[in-house]
Amino acid sequence: MTVESPSAIALSHGRLIPVTVHFDDLDALGMLHNARYPLLVERAWTELWQEHGVRFDGDWANAGDACNVVKELLISYEAPVTKPGGYGVHLWLDRLGNTGLTYGFRFCSADGSVTYATGTRVLVRLDAGTLRPAPWSEAFRAVGRTLLRSAD
Structure with a gap:
């Protein structure tokens, strides 16, 4: 099991978003099913951006950065x-x-001290009409800059 200091790793950059694992997320062996990790990460990512007004309400033409x-x-x-x-x-x-970004993630204990999974995800912003890459808005980029992990 990988154990990391929450002050040195989990909280030195980015955000720690709480998630809940339910009984029915576990597989037949009593472990969180491998397909649930990306789903829970997606829910955390969505929550983080909704806090900043980025959300999808069913209208792709007005979805903007979502x-x-x-x-x-x-x-x-x-x-x-x-x-x-x-x-x-x-x-x-x-x-x-x-037009794109790469975010990193750790699925971890609630306090960030124990790591269960790590990963990266690449997203591309699209123009809703053409489905071609489009630039992120400046408001999105401003929030994004606060989430960037330093090169240190």
Whole structure:
């Protein structure tokens, strides 16, 4: 099991968003099913951006920065989650480009001290009419800059 200091890793950059693992998220062996990790990370990511007014309400033409797609998802499972309850998803940006971004994540204990899975996800912002890459808004970029992990 990977154990990391929450002050040095989890809270030195990005945000720690609480998530809940339910009994029915567990597989037949009593472990969090591998497909649930990306789902819980997606829910945390959505919550983070909704706090900043970025949301999809069913209208792609007006979705703005919420009109984006996943280009790549990489995940490494470090230790099993074996019970329901409160956990955390630590989110940050590794790269913020003109039309795309790469965010990093850790699925971890609620306090950020134990890591269960790590990964990255690449998103591309789309123009709703053409479905071609489009630039992030300046408001989105301003929030994104606060989530960037330093190169240190």
